[in-house]
Amino acid sequence: KPVTVVQSIGTEVIGTLRPDYRDRIRLFENGSLLLSDLQLADEGTYEVEISITDDTFTGEKTINLTVDVPISRPQVLVASTTVLELSEAFTLNCSHENGTKPSYTWLKDGKPLLNDSRMLLSPDHKVLTITRVLMEDDDLYSCVVENPISEGRSLPIKITVYRRSSLYIILSTGGIFLLVTLVTVCACWKPSKKSGKKRKLEKQSSLEYMDQNDDRLKPE
Structure with missing residues (x-):
């Protein structure tokens, strides 16, 4: 059910604002609404109805508002930075504290990972698993996390592969x-x-x- 945010005549508010919008709304002469100190709960579809008189309806308009939290700097987490050649699997986790709607990209030596059947990604691409580790996997790894309003890149982490002679x-x-x-x-x-x-x-x-x-x- 739609919730009324504010009713006004010009810039004058009619009635009492809801507590969750109090001190966060500003109205302009042209009918614009400024909502400050955005919260995740503010995300949704907003509708405005404009009338010239109390009984004459003249038009309406809707707009979708998306609220995002900036991405904090991610880091690559591993159980160990060394691994023995031909090990069955080695896992890297791209972790970050804040950020909504994140998308993940893994880099090897600063470049996006190439298609390799040994490189397995979790459904959200947050976790990278290297299967049957080879000497060529000895390199620098980092991850990039993005959302519609921000981007964060981790510091590279060196993974050392020791040869199994x-x-x-x-x-x-x-x-x-x-x-x-x-x-x-x-x-x-x-x-x-x-x-x-x-x-x-x-x-x-x-x-x-x-x-x-x-x-x-x-x-x-």
């Missing part, structure tokens, strides 16, 4: 093999309780045998 893979595999070998050897060297009991019985039998020999050698 064949030596690294060999050493990693060798380390696992060595660990398994040590565990196996330790398991083989661990004495069992049964063996301990057997040695104890053998020692006891030997002592008894020696005692018997001593008794035989004693003179009667």
